[in-house]
Amino acid sequence: MTAPAPISNRPPTRQAGQALLLDVVGLSKRFGGVQAVKDLDFTVAEGEIVALIGPNGAGKTTAFALISGFLTSDAGRVTFAGRDLRGLAPHQVNALGLARTFQIMRPFPRLTVVRNVMIATLGRHADVAEAERRARAVLDELGLGAKADRPAGGLTLAERKRLELARALGTEPRLLLLDEVMSGLTDAETERIVELVRAINRRGIAILLIEHVMRAVMSLAQRIVVLNYGERIAEGRPESVANDPRVIEAYLGDEEVARAPA
Numbered sequence: 001m002t003a004p005a006p007i008s009n010r011p012p013t014r015q016a017g018q019a020l021l022l023d024v025v026g027l028s029k030r031f032g033g034v035q036a037v038k039d040l041d042f043t044v045a046e047g048e049i050v051a052l053i054g055p056n057g058a059g060k061t062t063a064f065a066l067i068s069g070f071l072t073s074d075a076g077r078v079t080f081a082g083r084d085l086r087g088l089a090p091h092q093v094n095a096l097g098l099a100r101t102f103q104i105m106r107p108f109p110r111l112t113v114v115r116n117v118m119i120a121t122l123g124r125h126a127d128v129a130e131a132e133r134r135a136r137a138v139l140d141e142l143g144l145g146a147k148a149d150r151p152a153g154g155l156t157l158a159e160r161k162r163l164e165l166a167r168a169l170g171t172e173p174r175l176l177l178l179d180e181v182m183s184g185l186t187d188a189e190t191e192r193i194v195e196l197v198r199a200i201n202r203r204g205i206a207i208l209l210i211e212h213v214m215r216a217v218m219s220l221a222q223r224i225v226v227l228n229y230g231e232r233i234a235e236g237r238p239e240s241v242a243n244d245p246r247v248i249e250a251y252l253g254d255e256e257v258a259r260a261p262a
C-alpha cells in the first residue's frame, strides 16, 4: 500500500477568534522498529472539541502519553497555554491544566469512589474538606453522586468510565484528553457520556478525544484529526473527513468501525 502524501504543512482549520491552547509540532516517537507517532502536527483551540481517530495501533494513545508527559518524545514540541512542556513530568503538565483519562483504567478498587476522585482534587485543594466537597460536586455532575461512598471496585464498566472522567475533571483542567471513554458501552450509556462531554465543554473546558465510536465523534467534534501509522493523514471538519477517500481507505471502510454500535 502506498502511503498518502504527508500534509503536515497544511495550515490547521482553526476557527478565527479562538485562542490556541494546545500546539503540537513535529511530534515523533519510535518504539524499537515501530514508528508509533511520526512528525505529527495539530492544534486545539481554547474551548474546542477535537477528535483524534484512526485504526488500532495508529499512535493515538502514544500521542496522548507524549502530550501529557508520560512518555518522552524523540522529536517535536508540545506547547500548552503558551508553555513549552518539554521535560515536564506528568504531574507538572497536569498542574498547568491538562488532564487525561487512561484507555486502561486503574481506579483504586478498595477505595471509595469519592476517595478516588479526591486523589485528583487534593492536587488543587490542600484542605481535605474542600477537596472532598469538590470531588462530590464532580461526581454529582457525572451522575455518580449516589455511588460516592461505595468501593470503586464495585462499579459497572459504564460507571468506571465516568469515574475515570471524574478523576481527570477533578484536577480542574482547561484541556481534557479522553482516551476511549465510550468503548464497550451500550448505545444509551454512550449517549449519556456524549451529553456529559458536551456539558463539560460548555463550562469552557477544551476536549481532545480519542474514540472509535464514530457516531459520537461526528456529533461531538468540531474538528477531526486522523492518524494512520503514526502520521496525520487528514484533518478538518467532520463532514469533510468522513468523505475523505484516504480516511475511508485507512479507517472508516474497516468493517469493525462500520459495524460499531452507536
Ligand SMILES: Nc1ncnc2c1ncn2[C@@H]1O[C@H](COP(=O)(O)OP(=O)(O)OP(=O)(O)O)[C@@H](O)[C@H]1O
Pocket: 031, 034, 035, 036, 054, 055, 056, 057, 058, 059, 060, 061, 062, 063, 103
Ligand atoms: N510502550 C510501548 N512499547 C512498545 N511499543 C508500543 C508501546 N506503546 C505503543 N506501542 C506500539 O506503538 C503503536 C501505536 O500504539 P498506540 O497504543 O498509540 O495506538 P492507538 O492508536 O492508541 O491504538 P488503539 O486504537 O488500539 O488504542 C502500536 O504499534 C503499538 O504496538
Ligand SMILES: [Mg+2]
Pocket: 060, 061, 062, 103
Ligand atoms: Mg489507544
